[in-house]
Amino acid sequence: MYRIRFHGRGGQGMKTASRILGSAFFLEGFEVQDAPRYGAERRGAPIFAYVRASSKAINERGIIQHPDLVVVADDSLVPVPAAAVMQGLDAHTTLLINSHTNAADWLHRLNLAGPVLILPATEEVEDRAELPFIGTACAGAAARLVGVVSRDALAGAIQAELGALGSQLVEKNTKIALHAYDLMELHAGTVTEGKAHSASDYSRPDWVSMTVEDVGRAAPSIHAAATSVEVKTGLWRTLRPVIDYDRCSRCWWVCSTFCPDSAIAVDAQGRPDIDYDHCKGCLICVAKCPPHAIEAIPEHLVQAAEETGT
Numbered sequence: 001m002y003r004i005r006f007h008g009r010g011g012q013g014m015k016t017a018s019r020i021l022g023s024a025f026f027l028e029g030f031e032v033q034d035a036p037r038y039g040a041e042r043r044g045a046p047i048f049a050y051v052r053a054s055s056k057a058i059n060e061r062g063i064i065q066h067p068d069l070v071v072v073a074d075d076s077l078v079p080v081p082a083a084a085v086m087q088g089l090d091a092h093t094t095l096l097i098n099s100h101t102n103a104a105d106w107l108h109r110l111n112l113a114g115p116v117l118i119l120p121a122t123e124e125v126e127d128r129a130e131l132p133f134i135g136t137a138c139a140g141a142a143a144r145l146v147g148v149v150s151r152d153a154l155a156g157a158i159q160a161e162l163g164a165l166g167s168q169l170v171e172k173n174t175k176i177a178l179h180a181y182d183l184m185e186l187h188a189g190t191v192t193e194g195k196a197h198s199a200s201d202y203s204r205p206d207w208v209s210m211t212v213e214d215v216g217r218a219a220p221s222i223h224a225a226a227t228s229v230e231v232k233t234g235l236w237r238t239l240r241p242v243i244d245y246d247r248c249s250r251c252w253w254v255c256s257t258f259c260p261d262s263a264i265a266v267d268a269q270g271r272p273d274i275d276y277d278h279c280k281g282c283l284i285c286v287a288k289c290p291p292h293a294i295e296a297i298p299e300h301l302v303q304a305a306e307e308t309g310t
């Protein structure tokens with residue numbers, strides 16, 4: 001069975017990628033499952049979608065734990081724990097990353113045993129959730145890597161999945177998917193079917209003795225109060241709200257009240273301050289600020305400026 005996971009951000013078309021690849025497998029005669037898995041349903045938040053394809057009936061369900069291929073549409077997700085890009089990767093797994101960084105550097109960074117391939121990154125865009133047509137490019141590349149999906153099946157799947165959007169969009173998506181398919185020509189068939197995982201393969205774990213800890217640490221976090229501060233939602237952000245204090249009129253209650261995550265604190269002088277560990281980048285404050293004193297800056301530009309000290 002082929003097991004493939006697509007990782008991206010809300011808005012990048014990972015669900016569409018899984019549907020296109022699933023339909024392409026189906027047109028080649030495979031049994032197929034494809035499904036998205038959302039976390040926070042918000043543009044820019046990490047999501048993944050997965051595809052199983054087999055020539056026999058598929059009895060496996062749920063999230064793919066042992067993928068044969070992991071496709072990453074947005075390389076900024078690799079270090080984000082909540083995205084779980086690296087979950088279950090082993091020597092059999094091929095990792096395909098849409099990135100400006102080369103495969104050797106990714107291998108070095110991640111110390112992986114399996115192959116790493118690069119889908120040449122699209123030009124930098126202001127909002128990463130707007131990466132145009134990245135979903136279809138990922139589906140096209142994945143189709144070539146498995147080596148059992150033809151160009152015709154890929155084009156047929158795009159027609160089946162996107163036909164309702166009109167012929168122009170179908171044509172554009174088909175062109176992009178086939179280009180990505182051709183880019184992977186040298187690696188066609190790199191991804192092979194993983195072995196079956198039977199429930200009987202799992203051995204019963206040894207008895208684990210749990211020591212009793214202070215309840216503040218030992219209680220499941222979902223039952224403990226006031227734990228949300230531990231969740232660094234700032235890692236979701238693709239655009240950072242930055243306050244221009246020269247323009248800020250200290251009308252403090254607007255931005256601090258509208259922020260859904262209470263990430264804007266106000267001092268005694270009415271000066272707002274954004275907690276970037278917990279600002280998730282929804283940009284409501286940018287939209288609400290009366291004098292337009294808050295600007296949305298792409299996160300990668302802020303990080304580059306911080307690194308160079310500019």
Ligand code: SF4
Pocket residue numbers: 243247248249250251252253254255256272288289290291292293294
């Ligand atoms: S809403 Fe805008 S002007 Fe008002 S305090 Fe916040 S940043 Fe300043």
Ligand code: SF4
Pocket residue numbers: 241258259260261262263264274278279280281282283284285286
């Ligand atoms: S973008 Fe603004 S409103 Fe949204 S979480 Fe961050 S500080 Fe709050």
